[in-house]
Amino acid sequence: MSDAYELVYHAGIPGRGEASTEAVFIRLFFEATGTPYVDTALTGGQSAVKPYLDGSFQGADENPLPFAPPVLKHGNVVISQTPNILLYLATHIASSVDLESGGTEGEPAAKKAKQSAMSVDDAATFHANAFAQTVLDMNNECHDTHHPIAVMKTYEEQKDAALEKAADFRSARMPKFFKHFEDNLKRSKSDFLLESGPTFADLCLFQVVDGLKFAYPKRMAKLEPEYPKLMKLYERVKEAPRIKAYLGSERRQKYSMGIFRHYPELDGDE
Amino acid sequence: MSDAYELVYHAGIPGRGEASTEAVFIRLFFEATGTPYVDTALTGGQSAVKPYLDGSFQGADENPLPFAPPVLKHGNVVISQTPNILLYLATHIASSVDLESGGTEGEPAAKKAKQSAMSVDDAATFHANAFAQTVLDMNNECHDTHHPIAVMKTYEEQKDAALEKAADFRSARMPKFFKHFEDNLKRSKSDFLLESGPTFADLCLFQVVDGLKFAYPKRMAKLEPEYPKLMKLYERVKEAPRIKAYLGSERRQKYSMGIFRHYPELDGDE
Structure with a gap:
């Protein structure tokens, strides 16, 4: 299919967009492969999301209603669930991600990728x-800290449990996930x-490390030296021309109140 | 590939096996499609899992270490993550699940399925x-109640937070997920x-409803009449010959202390 790819996501507050949502894992794949895409969080406002919430979206009749x-949207196909979208893109665009070339705006990679x-x-x-699913599990656990x-209550309403959960995440879960990688x-x-070589899974891993460096800077400073291969991958992805251009652009929104939040009281050396 | 399928999972306590783990979603697909499989939780004891925990398992060199x-295991291929395994099986065995025929032991469905x-x-x-991923998200949220x-502490050590989490799951999350389905x-x-028609996703949905009926009987009794299509699907899958035979066999273990647990204090009408 040569149809355009449209990533539908809630619009952020203008000038205060939110980098740390599940949508960022999908953006990274588009950016790393140089695939043109429309990002409704930046272009469409909240009205672009509404049809997917109320079920009035257009596409093939058999497209289910998304959970969230x-x-x-790709031609007549509408799909949801972040790991599912990533797999769709990998099986339709590119198995491998080129971390060597690119960096200029809009450079098409779709043709080469399709092959x-x-x-x-x-099996790969x-x-x-x-x-990718394990990275997204870690991402979900970070949200739950x-x-x-x-999910519908504020952090302040569940702060006591959050302090306990974050302590366990820092001491038990972060080392367990990092050791696996x-x-x-x-x-x-x-x-x-x-x-x-590099795939969408490495991009996801880059993102979760980047988010954790924002949310848990003390803990990450302590852990990073223990996982040199992981940190080498993180730096390698960060310096890839297309990724570097994306991270320096307005398309890369700032962390604030999404999945990765920095509450100093939840952070700690251990 | 005509290699045998081997599902590797922790062995339960003899005679007190545990139906409510993520492995049950995979078992249901094998059973519903009449695909022969080895289930190490029943046949291999805990020693069958050890190679996958310590990384000494055999297979193709490029198989990664599983997270959990x-x-x-299918020939030389070793993969992990429940939704990933389900997709592997659907793309290698059968897109649709035959809920009409079967019910006799070991009846091979692989040939028809492969086609x-x-x-x-x-897009389907x-x-x-x-x-399937949304069902498994609901399954994970049920575990977290x-x-x-x-995850490494006992329920009793986190009972106060569990009471709060379960109340939110019952009042907000169960209706949200059920409405989606x-x-x-x-x-x-x-x-x-x-x-x-029926796919592995419907089998997953059957399983989460079945588990919730065990864990939250009061809440389910209240909710079920509001979701007639969902309950019709549940009954339809339950009565499929192969599923019925499985549920009545020793291969279907009992619920006890897995993901779906019945703590009366966590249940309630609302």
């Missing part, structure tokens, strides 16, 4: 998918999670 | 995958989540 944004789209006949597709009880990076013959 | 069981394995060129694959703070079942031209 982010939503991907090497991921296939379900390749399911290896990348498992890594400031919202352990109820570090062990796999040691085992891989490339500098990436898969031996075949 | 369940793990699927209609899911394809990434079909990603629709089914999104539904008794473990809102720390009911709305989609109303919209579908079949009695299943996808218009094309």
